[in-house]
Amino acid sequence: MMKDPFGGIILNIAFRMLVPFSVVYAVYVLILGESSPGGGFQAGVVMGFGIVLARLILGEDTVQFNIQAKNSLALAGFGTFIYALAGWLTLFGGGKFLDYSFLPFTAEHAHELHALGILMIETGVTICVMMTILNIMDVLVRRSEDDGSVQ
């Protein structure tokens, strides 16, 4: 966390309170998405909102967990890959695509495998949505600076 103030007391306090709360609350929404409102998409948007807020307050150069445009695009594809990997694991286990009872993990009941598979695909959706939001913001900011040309 930042030691010295960086832009007025309101921005300072807002950064210190809102950004960690957004990221932790996104993990809460992701984990409890099965039994309560929420899920992968909402968790991804809340987590991306935390990083977008940090980037808006601190500026793009000084923010510590900054993600470049090409990395965010690659990580969005990686999230989609995690989703597909859950389906492929069930295929290798002998079931149909995304049939969670055939996941190749050891569990006592089928409910645990079901919860594990849903958590896996929701993690993939979270990473994909979060990185897509960061990439959209990168494109918007760069277009406004660079006379319409996207690098």
Added chain:
Amino acid sequence: MQIYTIEALLLVFLIFITASIIYCRDILSSVYIYSAFSFCAVLLYLMMGSPDVAFTEVVVGTVSTIFYVISLKKIDRWCK
């Protein structure tokens, strides 16, 4: 019966907010009014018993407001 009154009031609010978004000359103001539209839509979704959709509307309304304000750096603020 009172819940229907509040729901009808919110629907009328939605109509007025949408009309003011369309006819506003200042695009920055219409972006801010759009967040009011999002808030009324969230209350309606909660009354209709779908907190999942309401949560999605909250987060997407917030992030899309940020994106609209950022994209105003590129285009002109006032409608001619």
